[in-house]
Amino acid sequence: MTQTVVVSRTTPEAVASADPVITDLALRGETPAPEDIVFHLDRVTHTYGSRRARRRTAPAVDGLSLDILRNEVTVLFGRPRAGRSTILQLLSRIIEPEAGTLLFEGEALRRHRRRILTRRIGYLPAGGGLPPNRTVGEAITTLLRRQHWKPADAQARITEVFELLEIPPACAERRTSELAPWLRRAVGLAAVIAPDPDVLLLDEPFTISDGSRRSDLHAMMERVQQQRPRTVVVATDDFDEASRLADRIAVLVRPGRVVQYGRPREVIDAPVDDQVRSLIGPDRGWRALSLVPSRSLVPQRILAVRSPSAVPRDEIGLVLDHRAGPRGWVLPDRPGVVLGIGTDFDPSRDSLQTALDAALSSPVGQAVAVDRATGRYLGTVPIGRIIQRAIEVRRSSAIGINDEAIARRGRLEDRRRAEAAERARRQEAERARLLAEMSADSR
Numbered sequence: 001m002t003q004t005v006v007v008s009r010t011t012p013e014a015v016a017s018a019d020p021v022i023t024d025l026a027l028r029g030e031t032p033a034p035e036d037i038v039f040h041l042d043r044v045t046h047t048y049g050s051r052r053a054r055r056r057t058a059p060a061v062d063g064l065s066l067d068i069l070r071n072e073v074t075v076l077f078g079r080p081r082a083g084r085s086t087i088l089q090l091l092s093r094i095i096e097p098e099a100g101t102l103l104f105e106g107e108a109l110r111r112h113r114r115r116i117l118t119r120r121i122g123y124l125p126a127g128g129g130l131p132p133n134r135t136v137g138e139a140i141t142t143l144l145r146r147q148h149w150k151p152a153d154a155q156a157r158i159t160e161v162f163e164l165l166e167i168p169p170a171c172a173e174r175r176t177s178e179l180a181p182w183l184r185r186a187v188g189l190a191a192v193i194a195p196d197p198d199v200l201l202l203d204e205p206f207t208i209s210d211g212s213r214r215s216d217l218h219a220m221m222e223r224v225q226q227q228r229p230r231t232v233v234v235a236t237d238d239f240d241e242a243s244r245l246a247d248r249i250a251v252l253v254r255p256g257r258v259v260q261y262g263r264p265r266e267v268i269d270a271p272v273d274d275q276v277r278s279l280i281g282p283d284r285g286w287r288a289l290s291l292v293p294s295r296s297l298v299p300q301r302i303l304a305v306r307s308p309s310a311v312p313r314d315e316i317g318l319v320l321d322h323r324a325g326p327r328g329w330v331l332p333d334r335p336g337v338v339l340g341i342g343t344d345f346d347p348s349r350d351s352l353q354t355a356l357d358a359a360l361s362s363p364v365g366q367a368v369a370v371d372r373a374t375g376r377y378l379g380t381v382p383i384g385r386i387i388q389r390a391i392e393v394r395r396s397s398a399i400g401i402n403d404e405a406i407a408r409r410g411r412l413e414d415r416r417r418a419e420a421a422e423r424a425r426r427q428e429a430e431r432a433r434l435l436a437e438m439s440a441d442s443r
Helices: 012-017 084-091 114-120 136-146 151-165 169-173 181-193 211-227 239-245 264-269 274-280 284-291 352-360 383-442
Strands: 037-046 061-069 073-077 099-104 121-124 199-203 231-236 248-253 257-262 317-320 326-330 366-370 377-382
Touching (some): 037 231, 061 084, 061 231, 061 257, 073 084, 084 099, 121 181, 136 151, 136 169, 151 181, 169 181, 181 199, 239 264, 239 284, 248 264, 257 264, 257 274, 264 274, 264 284, 264 383, 284 352, 284 383, 352 366, 352 377, 352 383, 366 383
Parallel strands (some): 073 248, 121 199, 199 231
Antiparallel strands (some): 037 061, 037 099, 366 377
16 A cells, blocks of 8 residues: 655655656556566655754755666666665665655555564665674674574575675684775675575665776676576766666766666666766766677687797787687787787677777787686687677667657657546546536526
């Protein structure tokens, strides 16, 4: 049963500022089953502070409408104070909305007991959630024991999660304050997934300065989803992170309003306004390539030898190491000299962006393909073929987005016509009822 909380401070202007059409999945041609909508927010508003202070304070979330679907990763992307953390706290029922409707699996969230919600919803606050004065193993064991896990089962679960995330087992015996920043984030993620919740709410879970370690954390999250798909909501101010992790991105601006909601490709290729373009930042074309797999690129075999001296003086050759991995290039004007390959890519795993980067970093304009699991050389792809593929993808994307926009406008016009016809029908029915009453009274 839908339960709506209404307070007098919600003004018509505040309601009008939140356009549910932005997040309306039906207008996108999507009709998820009711059971696939995990969270439904309709014009939800929240302001911090006492009741008196709220009258003078801007809301942290203002008229938010959003559907979050089962087993998808939804990323709340925006700058600080755009309402990202507040939305997660609302979804975990740490705080309650002032106004609007907030449903969890079709029922008002406030009807669910908090103790039951903590078993089904895992919430990771910004900065992690483990106490600094206890070892990681003790802290996670305490969390599991509170949910009635037996000691042996809790220990087995910690071992299982550490293996899944590829966290060194020794971390369980150390305090979080003794760990490297990326490991603190990793054990925080381990703690929130250890009880095996259906929903994960993650507030800035991967914010570290080391880019390579952040990529490792992203890979951990991807393994979590591959092992068991969950409904995940992530808050971040990093668009590259959002585009890598998300099935859908909700772009937020102050005060907690969604200005665009869609697949990463759509947000990158068709930002709705200059505000969203500014949030995404430059290099949108380059970033879009990170969403395209490189598996369509077929590596071609070229001259590959074990010794630099085996490369003819008038040819370009690739030198392999003793494990058949790429070592470097030999050029005609540098006989016997092995130059670095730059970077490489794995067609089965990496994106078109990674492949193009490999070609750009190569001294011969050839992207070297490898099997990432074994390190073995697979072949090369010339930069021209990669650029040709990028053009094909961009053309297809532009056409697809244009067709989707036209279809969405058509659905919106059809809906408005249907609503206008329904209003006219009701007005006519009301008019007929009044005429009948007047006729009866005149008798």
